[in-house]
Amino acid sequence: xxxxxxxxxxxxxxxxxxxxxxxxxxxxxxxxxVRDGFLLNVLDFSIAKILHxxxxxxxxxxxxxxxxxxxxxxELERETEGIKLAEVMFYVxxxxxxxxAALFVFVQVGPGTESTLWLINxxxxxxxxxxxxxxxxxxxxxxxxxxxxxxxxxxxxxTGIMAVLIVDLVPLFGLYLVAFPAVTNMSEDLYWWWWLVHxxxxxxxxxxxxxxxxxxxxxxxxxxxxxxxTWLYVEVALVLGTGILGLGHHYFWIxxxxxxxxxxxxxxxxxxxxxxxxxxxxxxxxxxxxxxTTNKPAFWWMMAxxxxxxxxxxxxxxxxxxxxxxxxxxxxxxxxxHGHFAFxxxxxxxxxxxVYIALQKSRALDEVNGRPWKWSFALxxxxxxxxxxxxxxxxxxxxFYERAIGGSTLQAFIEGQSNAWFVQGIxxxxxxxxxxxxxxxVLIYDLLSLGRRSAAEDVAGKRLAGGRA
Amino acid sequence: xxxxxxxxxxxxxxxxxxxxxxxxxxxxxxxxxxIRAGGANVPAYTVINKEIRYQFDADTNTYRPVIGGEQKxxxxxxxDEEASALIRKGKLxxxxxxxxxxxxxxxxxxYYAPDLTKAWLDPAxxxxxxxxxxxxxxxxxxVKFLMHPEQFPTWSRRMPNxxxxxxxxxxxxxxxxxxxxxxxxxxxxxxxxxxxxx
Numbered sequence: 001x002x003x004x005x006x007x008x009x010x011x012x013x014x015x016x017x018x019x020x021x022x023x024x025x026x027x028x029x030x031x032x033x034v035r036d037g038f039l040l041n042v043l044d045f046s047i048a049k050i051l052h053x054x055x056x057x058x059x060x061x062x063x064x065x066x067x068x069x070x071x072x073x074x075e076l077e078r079e080t081e082g083i084k085l086a087e088v089m090f091y092v093x094x095x096x097x098x099x100x101a102a103l104f105v106f107v108q109v110g111p112g113t114e115s116t117l118w119l120i121n122x123x124x125x126x127x128x129x130x131x132x133x134x135x136x137x138x139x140x141x142x143x144x145x146x147x148x149x150x151x152x153x154x155x156x157x158x159t160g161i162m163a164v165l166i167v168d169l170v171p172l173f174g175l176y177l178v179a180f181p182a183v184t185n186m187s188e189d190l191y192w193w194w195w196l197v198h199x200x201x202x203x204x205x206x207x208x209x210x211x212x213x214x215x216x217x218x219x220x221x222x223x224x225x226x227x228x229x230t231w232l233y234v235e236v237a238l239v240l241g242t243g244i245l246g247l248g249h250h251y252f253w254i255x256x257x258x259x260x261x262x263x264x265x266x267x268x269x270x271x272x273x274x275x276x277x278x279x280x281x282x283x284x285x286x287x288x289x290x291x292x293t294t295n296k297p298a299f300w301w302m303m304a305x306x307x308x309x310x311x312x313x314x315x316x317x318x319x320x321x322x323x324x325x326x327x328x329x330x331x332x333x334x335x336x337x338h339g340h341f342a343f344x345x346x347x348x349x350x351x352x353x354x355v356y357i358a359l360q361k362s363r364a365l366d367e368v369n370g371r372p373w374k375w376s377f378a379l380x381x382x383x384x385x386x387x388x389x390x391x392x393x394x395x396x397x398x399x400f401y402e403r404a405i406g407g408s409t410l411q412a413f414i415e416g417q418s419n420a421w422f423v424q425g426i427x428x429x430x431x432x433x434x435x436x437x438x439x440x441x442v443l444i445y446d447l448l449s450l451g452r453r454s455a456a457e458d459v460a461g462k463r464l465a466g467g468r469a
Numbered sequence: 470x471x472x473x474x475x476x477x478x479x480x481x482x483x484x485x486x487x488x489x490x491x492x493x494x495x496x497x498x499x500x501x502x503x504i505r506a507g508g509a510n511v512p513a514y515t516v517i518n519k520e521i522r523y524q525f526d527a528d529t530n531t532y533r534p535v536i537g538g539e540q541k542x543x544x545x546x547x548x549d550e551e552a553s554a555l556i557r558k559g560k561l562x563x564x565x566x567x568x569x570x571x572x573x574x575x576x577x578x579x580y581y582a583p584d585l586t587k588a589w590l591d592p593a594x595x596x597x598x599x600x601x602x603x604x605x606x607x608x609x610x611x612v613k614f615l616m617h618p619e620q621f622p623t624w625s626r627r628m629p630n631x632x633x634x635x636x637x638x639x640x641x642x643x644x645x646x647x648x649x650x651x652x653x654x655x656x657x658x659x660x661x662x663x664x665x666x667x
Contacts, residue, residue, distance in 0.1 A: 032581065036625040044629045045581045046570035112562030112637045123564030125578055160475060164482075184553075184560045186574055186648060187504040187511050191497075193577075226475060233478030241485035244493055253586075253656035254575040255504045255511050258529075261654060263496070327658055331576030331584055398580075408657035410593040413583040414624050 001362060002073035004080035004147075007087055009362055011066025012355045014094055016444060018059035019348075021101070023433075023440050025051035030430040047108050050121075050128045051101065056343060057126055058097055063351030064208055065144055068165070070358050071215040072148065076157055081150035082143065089143045096136040100129050117182055124189075126197060127179040134179045141176060145169045160229035161214050164236060168207045175199055187255030194250040201343075202271070202313075203243045209350050210235045210278075213302065216354055220298055221289045231281045238274035246271045249321045253330060261323040268321040272314030282306035295360050297373035297446075301353035304381060308345020312388070316341045328403040332416075333425070334395025341388045355447065363451040370453070372446035376439045383436025387429050394425030506553075510652040514552035517542050517643050521650045523590050523660055531655025532662070542643060543608055552643075559644030562637045571628075575653060582628065587660040589642075589649035597623060611642040 028048040032038050039048075072080050080086065103120055110116030117123070118131045127134065149166055152158050158166070178196035183189040214228040248264025282303060293299045316338040320329040329335065360368045398416040406412020416422060471477050507513040520537030539546070547555060563569070569578035572585050583591075594607045601621050602613040614621050615638040618628035633641070 037627060040627055041619075041629045044571070046567045046579065049570050049579050049581070050567065109566045109631060111634075112558060112565045112640070114561065116565040117561075121565065121567055123567040123569060125569050128567060128570070160479070182560065182564055184557045185504070185506050185511065186560070187651060188501070189560075190575060190577055191500065191504060230473070230475045230478055233475055233482045236482035237478060237485045240482070241489060244486070244489035247493070250577075251500070253653045254577070255651045255653055256500050257503050257510065258654050259496075260500075323654075327656055330656065331573040331578070331580060333580060336580060403657060407659040407662055408584050408587075409591050409661055410583050410588075410623065417626070 002079050003083045004069045004073045004086075005358070005362065007080075007083065007090060008066040008070035008358060010090055011062050011069065012358060014090075014097075015059045015062040015066060015351065016355070016447065018055045018062065018097070020440060020444070022052055022055040022059060023437050025049075025055060027430070027433050027437060028052075030426075030433050033426045034430055043105065044108075047104055050104055053126055054104075054128060055101075060205075060343070060347045060351060062093070063347075063354070064205070064212065065140075066358075067212045067216075067351065067354040068144070068148065070354065071212070071219075072151055074219075075159060075162060075215060076151050076155040078151065078155050080147050081154050082147050085143050086147050089140045092136055093140045096129075096133045100133045103130070104128070114182070122179070122182070124179075124182075124193060127193075129179075131180060134176075137179075138173075138176060141173050145173055159225070161211050161232060164207060164232055165211045168204055168211070171199065172204045172208065175204065190254045191251070191256065194247060194254075198247045198250055199244070201346075202246060203240060205347065206239045206243070206274075207236055209305075209347055210239070212354060213278075213305065213350055216298070216302065216350075216357055217285060220293060220295060220302070220357060221285055223285050223289075227285075231277070234277055235274050238277060242267050242270040242273060249323075249326070252323050252326055265322045269318060271321075272310065272318050275310040275314040279306045279310045294366060295356055295368040297368055297377065298353045298356035298360070300377055301349050301356065304377070305345065305349035305353060308341070308349050310345070312338070312341025312343075312345035316388070328399045329395065330403075332395045332398040332403065333391045333422070334399055337388050337391035337395050340384065340391065344384050352443070359447065359450050365451045368450060370446070370450075372442055372449070376442035376446055379435055379439025379442060381439075383432050383434075383439055386432030386435060390425045390428035390432060392425075394422045394429070397421035397425065512536065512647070512650045513549075514556045514647055515547060515549055516650045517552055517555070517646045518546045519650075521589065521646065523587055523649070523662075525659070525662070529655070532659055533655070534650050534652060536650060542646065543606075543639060547643075555640050555643045556647055558637070558640035559642075559647075562633065562641050563644060566631045566633070574648070575651075576656060582626075584657060585645060585648070586651075586653060586657060587649045589645040590661050592661050593623070608639070608642045608646070611645065612638040615641055 025048050029045065029052050032045040032048065069080060069086070107120050110120040120130055121128055122130060122134070129137070148169060152162055152166060175196050178192050181192070183192070210232055214232050217223045217228055218225060245263055245267040248260045249268040251260035251264055286299070286303065291299070320326055320334055320338060356368060359365075397419045401419050402408055402412045402416030406415055503509040504511045516536060518539060518541065520540035522535045522537060523532050524535050526533045568585070571579050571582040573580065575586050576584055589607070594610050598604070598610040598614055598621060599607065602610045604610040604613060612635065615633050616635065617630065619630055
């Protein structure tokens with residue numbers, strides 16, 4: 001095994017640990033809606049929410065970085081260039097994340113001065129981490145870029161997938177710089193902030209996970225390079241062809257000119273296309289291999305990724321993206337429903353798949369299967385879809401009663417939040433959150449014990465699977 | 470077959486990305502001109518010296534902000550420099566207290582507390598908080614509420630006390646007033662107006 005792959009395993013451990021923090025912070029955040037006055041003035045909703053969404057971003061990013069460190073040496077047939085520096089940066093990354101988490105829990109906020117933004121909290125959604133920590137993340141990403149480009153140069157070899165990955169790293173790094181300024185004018189602030197959030201999440205991350213999935217497919221199913229590269233180019237053409245101007249769906253209501261209503265509506269209506277393409281690709285590949293694989297969990301998580309990305313990102317996004325309906329759905333739990341489904345489908349499932357692929361290799365397992373992964377797969381997906389459905393009910397009630405009827409004032413907000421459908425939805429969300437958390441616990445058990453469990457358990461799992469087939 | 474050839478799709482990927490990027494750059498240049506403070510869609514910060522309303526506009530079939538006559542804020546008029554400094558302070562307070570992680574601004578943020586896009590125009594200030602805080606003006610009610618939210622609850626879900634100083638609370642009130650004047654293409658629809666047949 002390459003050193004780069006050992007580093008990848010470390011990244012996966014950190015990612016899975018932060019995944020757990022995200023789950024706990026999510027359960028906390030959901031509780032505030034159910035119990036008024038919960039932890040008021042001790043750990044307010046805002047802090048739990050920051051922990052929930054920031055750990056989401058960080059664990060996925062760590063998963064991506066880990067996945068690239070995993071596949072890079074096999075793709076280019078040599079050790080990753082500058083691996084020592086990369087190993088140091090891993091600890092820098094972890095230390096920064098820990099200190100920031102402690103800051104958020106114990107210090108939380110500060111006076112309205114620049115020094116608060118440098119030291120404690122930047123108060124911008126997703127990029128709340130103070131500037132010193134943002135500099136740390138910038139350095140980590142810079143070293144990561146150096147590792148990838150440096151290895152390709154040393155190997156004197158650039159495959160199609162590597163070329164796409166290298167080009168994609170430029171905006172991945174460049175856009176993160178939007179995390180720094182504190183622009184006075186909220187319209188200008190949000191204009192650039194959406195470059196970071198949309199062009200990361202709906203463009204560069206999609207390409208990055210596309211590269212990772214292409215590498216994973218070749219390893220998992222032995223799909224030919226020509227096929228995965230063709231699909232990757234199709235995906236890039238469609239994702240960036242629709243997604244760059246799809247950015248316009250965030251420019252409907254922030255003070256930007258009204259032409260964004262038409263541009264954003266049109267292009268974001270096309271955004272599901274590449275995601276549909278990925279579903280076709282995945283089903284086609286699975287079919288040609290008669291769904292035969294030695295790594296069942298990785299295979300099913302990749303399937304979940306393809307379908308989840310299309311449904312959660314594509315369909316759930318399309319449902320609320322046209323300006324005529326977005327006027328009422330914008331900024332409601334409807335958005336939250338889409339957000340949960342999209343991040344899960346587009347990214348989380350893919351990272352979990354790669355972790356299973358890496359573990360099969362690192363623990364030298366002929367076959368990965370058994371009972372626990374099925375339980376975790378079912379619990380996580382049922383929990384997630386349950387939350388998505390519950391939030392959709394709550395969000396629809398909010399869109400109708402707060403936005404459409406009430407006109408979004410404080411009184412309208414209270415009426416929306418008190419509506420019976422909203423309350424039932426938000427309660428059900430917490431219940432399904434616990435189902436999801438149970439799935440997470442089983443996932444971690446499975447990842448830790450794969451290949452180390454008593455043979456009896458895996459035999460039982462095998463028999464179960466065999467009986468069904 | 471052409472569609473089987475990766476090179477065909479590579480060319481498609483490169484060209485579609487470049488075309489869209491160029492279009493985005495042009496649109497960005499135009500948009501930035503319109504959303505700078507003092508641009509077509511975003512009034513200069515001295516708008517805090519004016520009365521702001523939100524009215525239905527039959528031509529665009531949306532609600533739009535209307536800038537009225539003089540209306541002092543905290544009993545005074547701010548010049549360019551003072552208004553800019555005050556709004557700057559307001560933004561720093563809003564970021565340092567992570568307001569956006571409970572509230573939304575232009576509908577962006579978290580969904581635990583009301584949207585603040587047009588909060589300056591919320592009838593609740595006059596109907597509830599001015600009497601509750603025994604304030605003569607809306608801005609005074611905002612300041613008192615922001616400094617001691619625990620003393621003026623309106624619902625079972627409470628706002629935490631974020632320890633704003635008087636100076637900070639005034640800056641936030643000014644920020645909310647300025648933000649209410651931004652042209653947001655009709656979002657939020659009919660804010661502060663009961664929906665009736667027009």
